[in-house]
Amino acid sequence: MSSIPEELLYAETHEWVREREDGTLLVGITDHAQAALSDVVYVELPSVGDSFEAGQGFAVAESVKAASDIYAPVAGTVVEVNSQLEEAPELVNESPYELGWIAAFQPAGTPEGLLDAAGYCKAIA
Numbered sequence: 001m002s003s004i005p006e007e008l009l010y011a012e013t014h015e016w017v018r019e020r021e022d023g024t025l026l027v028g029i030t031d032h033a034q035a036a037l038s039d040v041v042y043v044e045l046p047s048v049g050d051s052f053e054a055g056q057g058f059a060v061a062e063s064v065k066a067a068s069d070i071y072a073p074v075a076g077t078v079v080e081v082n083s084q085l086e087e088a089p090e091l092v093n094e095s096p097y098e099l100g101w102i103a104a105f106q107p108a109g110t111p112e113g114l115l116d117a118a119g120y121c122k123a124i125a
Contacts, residue, residue: 010120011073076105
């Protein structure tokens with residue numbers, strides 16, 4: 001079983017959320033998701049200023065196996081994207097919870113329906 005950081009929140013669609021000090025939310029895909037995708041070769045990032053509803057696809061990760069939508073775990077507006085992924089999409093595989101984050105959102109309200117680490121563990125068991 002891969003490690004699931006305790007301090008993060010998780011969507012059942014395998015995205016994680018980390019609240020930053022400024023109130024924005026970093027979003028990426030979980031270790032479980034990147035392992036299922038296999039080698040990520042391209043990440044289609046959203047644009048800064050794009051707004052999404054919770055559950056709406058906001059990015060796409062393409063691997064040697066398949067392309068997979070990445071869903072917004074919260075409603076909000078993209079305030080930053082991880083442009084490192086344009087040159088090094090493999091960061092999603094190598095460091096899913098740190099260097100491989102995808103976008104930062106200014107949330108529209110409080111995130112709802114997200115799981116804690118224990119809940120996500122049960123969801124993927």
